[in-house]
Amino acid sequence: MPFRELRSGIYSVGAIDWDRRLFDELIPLPDGTSYNAYLIKGSEKTALLDTVDPAKDHELVSNLEKLGIKSIDFIIAHHAEQDHSGTIPLILKMYPNAKVVTNPKCKVMLMDLLQIPDEKFITVVDGEMISLGDKTLEFLYTPWVHWPETMSTYLKEEGILFSCDFFGSHLATSDLWVTDQPRVYESAKRYYAEIMMPFRAAIKKNLEKIKDLDIKMIAPSHGPVYDEPQFILDAYKDWISDQVKNEVVIPYVSMHDSTRRMVDYFVHALMERGITVKPFNLTKTDIGELAKALVDTATVVIASPTVLAGPHPAAVYAAYLANALRPKTKFASVIGSYGWGGKTVEMIKGSLSNLNVELLEPVMVKGYPKEEDFKALDRLADGILEKHRGLKLI
Ligand code: FEO
Numbered sequence: 525m526p527f528r529e530l531r532s533g534i535y536s537v538g539a540i541d542w543d544r545r546l547f548d549e550l551i552p553l554p555d556g557t558s559y560n561a562y563l564i565k566g567s568e569k570t571a572l573l574d575t576v577d578p579a580k581d582h583e584l585v586s587n588l589e590k591l592g593i594k595s596i597d598f599i600i601a602h603h604a605e606q607d608h609s610g611t612i613p614l615i616l617k618m619y620p621n622a623k624v625v626t627n628p629k630c631k632v633m634l635m636d637l638l639q640i641p642d643e644k645f646i647t648v649v650d651g652e653m654i655s656l657g658d659k660t661l662e663f664l665y666t667p668w669v670h671w672p673e674t675m676s677t678y679l680k681e682e683g684i685l686f687s688c689d690f691f692g693s694h695l696a697t698s699d700l701w702v703t704d705q706p707r708v709y710e711s712a713k714r715y716y717a718e719i720m721m722p723f724r725a726a727i728k729k730n731l732e733k734i735k736d737l738d739i740k741m742i743a744p745s746h747g748p749v750y751d752e753p754q755f756i757l758d759a760y761k762d763w764i765s766d767q768v769k770n771e772v773v774i775p776y777v778s779m780h781d782s783t784r785r786m787v788d789y790f791v792h793a794l795m796e797r798g799i800t801v802k803p804f805n806l807t808k809t810d811i812g813e814l815a816k817a818l819v820d821t822a823t824v825v826i827a828s829p830t831v832l833a834g835p836h837p838a839a840v841y842a843a844y845l846a847n848a849l850r851p852k853t854k855f856a857s858v859i860g861s862y863g864w865g866g867k868t869v870e871m872i873k874g875s876l877s878n879l880n881v882e883l884l885e886p887v888m889v890k891g892y893p894k895e896e897d898f899k900a901l902d903r904l905a906d907g908i909l910e911k912h913r914g915l916k917l918i
């Protein structure tokens with residue numbers, strides 16, 4: 525991608541990865557992503573904020589060459605994950621006088637992951653500033669978005685917050701700025717769900733920490749730049765709040781249609797009661813979409829047949845994922861069918877131990893669901909309605 529100017533002397537110099545479809549060999553990227561790096565030329569010094577994934581190092585190098593950058597004084601490393609740090613060794617070779625500026629935790633990780641030698645670092649404490657002459661960088665520790673060492677930089681004179689993964693979105697777009705807020709909202713929410721949701725409490729503290737800054741722009745390291753930052757700040761405040769929605773998310777899998785018939789009936793029953801329902805067929809679903817749905821749902825009901833005496837492995841995966849992502853969900857239950865026995869309910873319940881949820885009476889059916897089984901599903905739907913009413917969600 526070509527370099528673009530955000531403000532006088534401040535450039536976006538990173539890369540767009542239009543084709544990437546999987547991150548960490550785990551997270552689907554339906555819309556690609558970008559690895560944003562920013563160059564800030566001060567009257568005396570020059571700083572590069574983050575680099576790019578090594579697969580795209582040539583794009584960063586090309587932008588620095590086109591800008592005629594002869595020296596870099598500081599490489600600011602906000603985060604040690606390699607999609608931002610992986611090209612630091614190459615930049616250090618190109619600009620041997622540059623120092624890597626980061627916090628002590630990130631320094632250790634960069635030494636471990638990229639074997640950058642000790643003498644290349646300058647470490648900064650929370651709130652420390654570095655002057656580039658007419659521009660001042662203030663370093664703010666913003667841990668756990670999503671690793672323990674993550675930090676942000678506030679460019680004081682321009683009111684720009686460089687936030688790395690924080691506020692980012694996996695979205696490949698030729699637009700430098702957010703031009704389509706609904707689209708970016710969905711991508712940013714998905715990204716929050718996938719990697720930041722487990723650290724909701726820490727993110728709440730980070731939002732508190734930046735609340736008095738005069739932020740005119742947020743420049744993350746994935747996705748477009750927010751020139752109306754209140755949009756994403758408000759979205760994050762909503763996601764990290766304790767507020768849940770009148771929704772039931774149903775991750776489900778069915779082998780011979782018994783569980784699917786239950787899910788169909790249950791979806792219908794919930795809709796009749798005015799509850800938003802989001803079923804996810806686990807053999808087809810994109811786990812990023814499931815994670816996003818978990819951000820603010822009040823209730824999760826996992827639906828699984830019994831196979832090999834326990835839940836279907838796809839349902840185990842969904843339960844494991846929900847447990848790891850720690851959504852603010854308030855209620856959970858299990859529905860499904862079995863042939864002759866097994867421990868499906870106990871095993872799913874056991875794998876949701878991180879969630880602070882009230883478990884509602886499960887509905888497990890022998891074989892294909894019958895009249896009394898549908899009545900049990902109606903009772904579960906009534907129970908969910910009552911719980912949602914109790915929280916004034918409906
Ligand atoms: Fe975009 Fe956590 O790296």
